[in-house]
Amino acid sequence: MTTIEAPNSAQQTLDLGPARSLVCRECGHQVPLAAEFACSECFGPLEVGYDFGTVRREDIEAGPQSIWRYRNLLPVPSTVDAHPNTDPGCTRLVRADRLAKALGVRRIWVKDDTGNPTHSFKDRVVAVALAAARELGFKVLACPSTGNLANAVAAAAARAGWESVVLIPSSLERAKILTTAVYDGALIAVDGNYDDVNRLATELAADHEDWAFVNVNVRPYYAEGSKTLGYEVAEQLGWRLPDQIVVPIASGSQLTKVDKGFRELGELGLVEQSPYRVFGAQATGCSPVAAAFKAGHDVVTPVKPDTIARSLAIGAPADGPYVLDTVRRTNGSIENVSDEEVVEGIRLLARTEGIFAETAGGVTVATAKKLIETGQLDPDAETVLLITGDGLKTLDAVQDRIGPRATVPPSAAAVREALGL
Amino acid sequence: MTTIEAPNSAQQTLDLGPARSLVCRECGHQVPLAAEFACSECFGPLEVGYDFGTVRREDIEAGPQSIWRYRNLLPVPSTVDAHPNTDPGCTRLVRADRLAKALGVRRIWVKDDTGNPTHSFKDRVVAVALAAARELGFKVLACPSTGNLANAVAAAAARAGWESVVLIPSSLERAKILTTAVYDGALIAVDGNYDDVNRLATELAADHEDWAFVNVNVRPYYAEGSKTLGYEVAEQLGWRLPDQIVVPIASGSQLTKVDKGFRELGELGLVEQSPYRVFGAQATGCSPVAAAFKAGHDVVTPVKPDTIARSLAIGAPADGPYVLDTVRRTNGSIENVSDEEVVEGIRLLARTEGIFAETAGGVTVATAKKLIETGQLDPDAETVLLITGDGLKTLDAVQDRIGPRATVPPSAAAVREALGL
Numbered sequence: 115m116t117t118i119e120a121p122n123s124a125q126q127t128l129d130l131g132p133a134r135s136l137v138c139r140e141c142g143h144q145v146p147l148a149a150e151f152a153c154s155e156c157f158g159p160l161e162v163g164y165d166f167g168t169v170r171r172e173d174i175e176a177g178p179q180s181i182w183r184y185r186n187l188l189p190v191p192s193t194v195d196a197h198p199n200t201d202p203g204c205t206r207l208v209r210a211d212r213l214a215k216a217l218g219v220r221r222i223w224v225k226d227d228t229g230n231p232t233h234s235f236k237d238r239v240v241a242v243a244l245a246a247a248r249e250l251g252f253k254v255l256a257c258p259s260t261g262n263l264a265n266a267v268a269a270a271a272a273r274a275g276w277e278s279v280v281l282i283p284s285s286l287e288r289a290k291i292l293t294t295a296v297y298d299g300a301l302i303a304v305d306g307n308y309d310d311v312n313r314l315a316t317e318l319a320a321d322h323e324d325w326a327f328v329n330v331n332v333r334p335y336y337a338e339g340s341k342t343l344g345y346e347v348a349e350q351l352g353w354r355l356p357d358q359i360v361v362p363i364a365s366g367s368q369l370t371k372v373d374k375g376f377r378e379l380g381e382l383g384l385v386e387q388s389p390y391r392v393f394g395a396q397a398t399g400c401s402p403v404a405a406a407f408k409a410g411h412d413v414v415t416p417v418k419p420d421t422i423a424r425s426l427a428i429g430a431p432a433d434g435p436y437v438l439d440t441v442r443r444t445n446g447s448i449e450n451v452s453d454e455e456v457v458e459g460i461r462l463l464a465r466t467e468g469i470f471a472e473t474a475g476g477v478t479v480a481t482a483k484k485l486i487e488t489g490q491l492d493p494d495a496e497t498v499l500l501i502t503g504d505g506l507k508t509l510d511a512v513q514d515r516i517g518p519r520a521t522v523p524p525s526a527a528a529v530r531e532a533l534g535l
Numbered sequence: 536m537t538t539i540e541a542p543n544s545a546q547q548t549l550d551l552g553p554a555r556s557l558v559c560r561e562c563g564h565q566v567p568l569a570a571e572f573a574c575s576e577c578f579g580p581l582e583v584g585y586d587f588g589t590v591r592r593e594d595i596e597a598g599p600q601s602i603w604r605y606r607n608l609l610p611v612p613s614t615v616d617a618h619p620n621t622d623p624g625c626t627r628l629v630r631a632d633r634l635a636k637a638l639g640v641r642r643i644w645v646k647d648d649t650g651n652p653t654h655s656f657k658d659r660v661v662a663v664a665l666a667a668a669r670e671l672g673f674k675v676l677a678c679p680s681t682g683n684l685a686n687a688v689a690a691a692a693a694r695a696g697w698e699s700v701v702l703i704p705s706s707l708e709r710a711k712i713l714t715t716a717v718y719d720g721a722l723i724a725v726d727g728n729y730d731d732v733n734r735l736a737t738e739l740a741a742d743h744e745d746w747a748f749v750n751v752n753v754r755p756y757y758a759e760g761s762k763t764l765g766y767e768v769a770e771q772l773g774w775r776l777p778d779q780i781v782v783p784i785a786s787g788s789q790l791t792k793v794d795k796g797f798r799e800l801g802e803l804g805l806v807e808q809s810p811y812r813v814f815g816a817q818a819t820g821c822s823p824v825a826a827a828f829k830a831g832h833d834v835v836t837p838v839k840p841d842t843i844a845r846s847l848a849i850g851a852p853a854d855g856p857y858v859l860d861t862v863r864r865t866n867g868s869i870e871n872v873s874d875e876e877v878v879e880g881i882r883l884l885a886r887t888e889g890i891f892a893e894t895a896g897g898v899t900v901a902t903a904k905k906l907i908e909t910g911q912l913d914p915d916a917e918t919v920l921l922i923t924g925d926g927l928k929t930l931d932a933v934q935d936r937i938g939p940r941a942t943v944p945p946s947a948a949a950v951r952e953a954l955g956l
Contacts (some may be wrong), residue, residue: 169571179600179625200889201627206652211619212696217881233927252825273889275633284942292930295937298886300954306945343948348605376876465719468621468652468694506654506927509713516716521705524727526738533700533721 133189136160159239179204181342190245202237203512205229207350219493233504239339246335247326250251254325259317268297340368344375357495360393364426366433394448395481397421401450451480470505548826554610557581575868600625602763626650628771633887640914654870654925657687660760667756668747675746679736689718761789778916781814785847787854815869816902820844822871846896872901891926
């Protein structure tokens with residue numbers, strides 16, 4: 115508990131569970147918990163710092179089948195699930211023996227986040243952002259987005275009875291507009307590209323003190339939601355860390371938070387502190403972090419994205435340098451794959467495991483394949499692949515490549531002939 | 536355990552768990568467990584009969600987070616989850632206070648089956664069909680379908696490493712073709728309507744003794760999968776039955792199996808045998824069971840379907856008479872709603888609870904509203920609504936009704952003006 119200046123300028127007592135402060139990732143400067151995202155000393159990004167106390171496996175296991183079983187590891191009140199929310203998380207960890215065989219490795223697990231309420235991992239981060247935003251005194255849930263995040267914010271706000279403001283580029287595909295508009299928040303199409311929309315969000319966040327732009331002014335809280343992917347993988351493996359994990363990179367936040375989750379579990383004694391390697395996956399058409407990794411750089415040079423993996427198409431990834439740190443520290447690496455390989459990755463996962471991933475999932479699978487073929491990923495070690503979104507949302511990416519085996523007249527003989535029987 | 540003539544004509548010992556025989560729902564004639572679906576005496580439909588022995592809550596609660604926690608109540612081997620399968624079930628039961636308020640009733644729960652692996656309840660029935668089919672000696676998983684079932688069969692077969700044969704009308708929407716084709720089974724488009732496709736499936740099932748058409752020759756096992764919806768609702772309510780439940784009607788099988796699940800739990804002492812009322816929901820454009828109910832008939836007169844709720848568009852529902860029995864026995868009723876009301880139902884659920892249902896879910900919500908408004912459903916009793924499929928699959932149904940609030944230039948002032956601020 116600590117006291118801050120809340121958005122509504124009313125002095126109040128905050129309960130954000132084990133969270134104790136915001137800490138600058140660059141200079142280490144600490145500030146009280148608040149709706150801040152940049153360090154007042156050096157403009158570095160702020161991250162949530164904690165005092166966890168004792169956290170026990172049995173308390174987690176006795177919790178709900180959602181991310182709230184990890185509430186004592188998140189910046190949320192202990193009563194978080196008393197408020198209506200989408201209760202994301204506890205998605206399947208699938209032992210993928212057929213995929214492993216196809217890739218020529220010993221053991222692969224697929225963390226299938228398509229099972230979340232709006233079918234992407236964004237439900238996790240938005241749920242944490244909403245819980246923190248409520249406590250911080252915000253009244254409106256908002257975001258700039260081109261897809262999964264828009265769905266998650268609009269749905270979470272509807273469920274909670276909050277207003278939402280979702281800004282999208284007006285050129286967005288009709289299907290992605292519909293899947294947000296159905297929740298009936300304030301969906302605003304902006305004549306401009308995603309950069310324009312993002313800039314507008316930052317401006318509006320400054321002007322409207324009760325609007326929580328989940329990925330702008332409450333970003334430190336929002337980002338922590340991705341830790342739950344790491345927690346769940348470890349718990350589902352029977353409270354242990356995997357040897358290797360492949361994570362797609364957009365802003366890079368998810369990769370660093372999965373690593374943070376693994377480290378916290380080790381430090382708290384919830385798992386053995388065994389070594390693990392973190393690998394990053396990008397589409398070649400937007401691979402600034404992979405390029406920096408391969409060049410041995412510490413900074414990431416922005417690019418103009420051009421890839422079908424739109425949910426990963428962030429040309430100037432905010433967490434790029436931290437991704438490089440994480441990957442190098444854990445002895446992992448970063449690879450990138452062509453759009454052609456992305457589609458093949460989607461098809462390989464669907465064909466072998468019956469899981470239909472969005473393009474980002476295709477990036478992860480195809481990157482894993484490349485990492486194996488190039489000897490970067492150990493085929494005898496156990497590997498987890500993060501599948502973070504649903505193929506139903508990116509049908510356009512596969513529509514020219516797949517279809518019926520045959521079209522036949524309505525006769526059994528015709529079916530047999532088509533099947534070569 | 537019993538001995539039958541398996542499809543491959545090899546004598547073998549069957550393990551279908553507590554299942555003991557197939558029983559004719561019309562004349563009560565019993566036959567050994569086998570790949571039969573019609574009574575040899577009277578051509579009535581066969582249903583699985585059981586000898587459950589003792590089943591305890593704690594054994595179920597200690598089971599996996601999937602329908603297999605109920606394996607001792609299903610026609611599957613006790614080792615069922617040792618084989619790769621999609622592990623469906625254990626979807627959210629959402630307390631829907633905002634929907635309840637909008638409808639003017641005390642308490643509503645939404646059973647949200649969009650969280651299943653291919654985002655509909657069909658994953659449940661297909662998983663049970665596959666498990667039984669494996670035990671019965673089949674080698675190929677097959678179905679005629681126009682949507683959700685095709686997705687579920689193709690995905691389940693891919694995951695299990697089985698061949699699949701999925702027959703669809705060639706006129707099916709491109710999106711529904713893609714979401715099945717991606718799993719790379721034998722997807723065959725047939726130049727004909729769904730009736731033609733269905734007839735073809737029956738013919739092929741007779742010709743190919745190792746093809747399990749899930750909803751034809753292994754239908755008695757397949758249908759039992761829907762019992763798990765009833766089991767989960769009761770367990771998620773804290774091991775008790777709800778007062779009222781609203782279930783969409785296609786073939787009618789799901790409604791009768793939810794009721795069967797509730798009755799079994801009561802008979803086994805797993806819940807108190809409290810009275811409950813079962814309500815059926817149809818789209819007016821395909822409402823033969825509602826019509827029969829209202830006319831006081833015991834038989835259902837087939838209709839030619841014309842509704843946007845395509846997953847419910849079965850004009851000659853096989854289980855229609857049993858639906859009428861169930862609804863009358865439990866003091867429920869059956870209503871039907873227009874396509875306009877279906878879309879409003881989808882929007883109401885999305886707006887109040889952040890859950891985006893397919894058209895069948897819109898039918899359920901709109902029917903609940905009508906049942907309340909007409910005094911058929913008790914507003915002071917607790918009601919469960921079954922949402923059995925995902926809105927991402929029926930975007931065409933809402934595409935002309937929803938969209939952005941406004942399209943604006945990239946300026947904060949323009950956004951504020953659009954929001955009336």
